[in-house]
Amino acid sequence: MIAFFKNSRKILGMNARNLQFIRPNNLRRAKRLADDKLLSKKILKKADLPVPNLIAKIKNIDELENFDWNTLPESFVLKPNRGFGGEGILVVYGKKKNRENTWIKADGSLITVNDIKTHITNIVDGSYSRSGVPDIAFFEERLKLLKLFKPYAFKGIPDIRIIAYNKVPVMAMLRLPTRESEGKANLQQGGVGVGIDMASGVTTTAVYHKNTIIEYLPGSRLVLSGIRIPYWKNILSLAVRAQEISGLGFLGADIAIDRDRGPVFLELNARPGLSIQIANLDGLLGRLQRVEGLKIKTAEKGVAVGMNLFGGEIEEEIEDISGKKIIGLVEKIKLIGKEGQEIEVEAKIDTGAGLSSIDTGLAKELGFEKTVEEYERLGLDYEKIKNMAKNEREELFESIPDLADTAIIHSSHGTTHRPMINIDLSMNNLTVPAKVTIIDRSNLKYPAIIGRKNLRKFLIQVK
Amino acid sequence: MNPFVSLALSNGVPLDTLVLVLILPIIVTMIAFFRQVIGIKAFGIYTPAIITFAFLATNQIKYGIIIFVTVIAMGTFVRYLLKQFRLLYLPRVAIMITIVGFAILALLIIGGIYNRTGLASVSIFPILIMITLVEKFVAVQIEKGGRTAVILAVETLIISVIGYYIASWPALIGFILNYPWISLLTIPFNIFLGKWTGLRMSEYFRFRQIIKSK
Incomplete structure (x- = not known):
């Protein structure tokens, strides 16, 4: 019950979207810009942001009659300037030979010239425009599908919807065109929306038909989670830049990725839909409130804030599935000594090493002072040890307190004989018992190395 | 009797008119409430309100509902027929209104054949209103697709039926004739609705997966 209220308070509903976010943040002028595709294209282009190239526009029937069809390239997209929800868009793939x-x-x-003419007449008459006002039809370059998206997209280009607020990208969704949506990426036309982890740009959950959560792409066995969106940081910063330029305080930016050109703006949206919340299984309102009032100076800063605040779900998910914790190549770890002494150090996570080892000084601090001293008093080195029999060695070490074992270690510094002690290691909040060797590491960058033997419960992330 | 009501009546304002005008604010407030708090959208505010009054003007609500359903069904069917011709908006709506009009006539005649005289005697005002409903229906079909248009039509029907029962509730009519200023209380209530930013009831359902998740 408490979770019910807590979660529903995070969700952005229609009322709050309109009253709290669109009205105060998206002023009329900015909304007009977003509804006018040609104008937003022009303004984005002026700011050096990538947009599909404009081929030609047709403003009225006269211009249609006088249009020179030979100026059209092999492939193109025909769009209504004030269209919405993906209606009235015609994609042409190539010219029929002969x-x-x-x-x-x-x-x-x-499709023949006459079909295209009818379509343009409809556009100009306003059949596809908001509230049916006369409209402009325009041709633009057709974007080429990225290889990565090929299996996922049905006859169309997927795009990435980013919600940006107060210069911070707060939520994102990959939109895939399906057979049902006839190659359009819009959700209300039957496209699939896949949530994206803000930090990594990796897809999470998917939503179909506005409310249904799916795991596989409809009609296939392709898993929709785990797709890594290329140019992720770049895409986020494009969205923030577009927000600065357009003046839309609450923006839904649609960005596609062209095979040759990389990320390209498709559209700016002043009234972004709310289904993105289902695709991300998280409420927008909670995220918007966390960002509200922050003073963000640059796009880079905004992107960093968004990635930090709203990322990380993926790691948690993998941790949940595998039961293992994720750590980096260098990790802040906690060493727990004999009497529970705790020392935090930066350790090198080294899968090339079998055993873990810590610096002599650390061992002393952890309560193994006597162990270290007594071992050192023996004045042993590898050459001496090599020639001793097993029981001889055991006799020698019996008197040393808290000595767990000894080990002969071959490393890049040569071969050494080292004492070992039992301590606890805590990495990413998981504590494991460990038998570690002691060696002087005072000249090395990291006072501790964690080897394979103590890494069984961890996955290592290489950044 | 309330002095304002007797003043109106003594100066020749018909009682029916007085009641309808006084009850209208309550109906439209109800529609606003349904949209903002419950999440039933319908075709805006005008259409469900006027359909409510069309229902009030038919002798029995069942005939009103039959005419409404016929209009929507014909609207869907004719759109399907006309799709291949790719007509421009206004001529297309003109054709639809024509065909829907004839369908309603046919309905009235069929009603007569089966001795449903109540249907044939429905006055022209509600019939015309419901025929022109088809324009709203077509506009939504184009803007939001056929499925959404049918859903919105059903929602409109639900709201209008509820509105009908509210507006024909004798206790409410009696109350409002005694205290006509009560109607104005809808204004502060609408100010509250206009500032309401909470989730709509339908959104609790729409976002149930997020609410359920951890």
């Missing part, structure tokens, strides 16, 4: 003025559509069917 036939005058005939093209091939996304689904392989043919």
Whole structure:
């Protein structure tokens, strides 16, 4: 019950979206910019942000009659300037060979000049525009599908929706066109939305038909989680830049990735939909409130804040599935000594080493002063030890307190004989018992090395 | 009797008109409440309100509902027929209104054949209102797709039926004639609704997966 209220308080509903976020942040001028694709294209381009190239525009029936069809390239996209929800977009893949003025559509069917003319007439008449006002039709370059997305996208280009607020990217979703959506990425047309972890750009949960959570791409066995979006940081900073330029305080930026050009803006949205919350299994309101009032000076700073605040779900998820904790190559760890003494150090996580070892000084601090001293008093080295019999050695070490074992270690510094002690290691909040060797590491960068033997419960992330 | 009501009546304002105007604020407030708090959208505020009054003007609500359903069903069917012709908006709506009009006529005649005289005697005002409903329906079909249009039509029907029962509730009518200023209380209530930023009830359902998650 408490969880119910806690979670529902984080969700952004229609009322709050309109009243608290769109109204005060997206002023009329900015909204007009977002609703006018040609204008937002122009303004983004002026700020050196990547947009699909404009080929031609047709403002009225006169211009349509006088249009020179030979100026069109092999492939293009035809769009209504004030269209919304992906309606009225026509994607042409190539020119039909040996036939005058005939093209091939996304689904392989043919389309003639007359069909295109009818479509443009409809656009100009306002059939696809908000509130039916007369509109402009325009041709733009067709973006090429990234290889990575090929198996996931049905005859269209996936795009990435980023919600940016107060110069911080707060939530993101990958939108995949499906058979049902006829190659359009919009959710209300039947596209699939996949949540994205803000820190890593890796996909998480997927939503279909607005509310249904799915694991696999409909009609296939392709898992939708775990796709790593390329250019992730770049995409986030593009979204923030677009927010600065457009003046949309609460922005939904749609960015596609072109095979050759990389991230490219498709559209700016002044009234982003709310289903993105389901794809991310998290409420927007909670995230927006955390970002509200922060003083963010640069786009880079905003991106860093977004990645830090709203990332990390993936790591937790992997940890949940594998039952293992994730640590880095260099990790802050806690050494726990004989009487529970705790020392925090930076340790090198080294899968090349079998055993873990710590610096002599650390061992002393952990309560093994006597052990170290008595071992050192014996004045042993590898050469002496090598020639001793097993029981001879055992006799020698019996008197040393708290000595767990000894080991002969071959390392880049030569071969050494070392004493070993039993301590506890705590890494990423997981404590494991460890038998570690003691050696003078005072000249080395890290006072401790953790080897394979103590890493069984961990996964190592290489950054 | 309330002095304001007797003043109106003694100066020739019909009682029906007085009741309808006084009850209208309550109906539209209810529609606003349904949208903002419950999450039933319907076709805006005008359409469900006017359909409510159309229901009040038909002698029996069941005939009103039959006409409404016929209009929506025909609207869906004719859209399907006309899709292939790729017509421009206004001519297309004109054709739809024509066909829907004839369908309603046919419905009235069929009602007559089966001795449902109540249906045939429905006055022209509600019939015309419901025929023109088809324009709203087509507009939503284009903007949001056929499925959404049907959902919104059903929501409109639900709200209008509830509105009908509220507006024809004798106790409420009697109360409002005694205290006509009560109608104005809807204004502060609407100010509250207009500032309401909480989740709609439908959104608790829509986002149930997020609410359930850890």
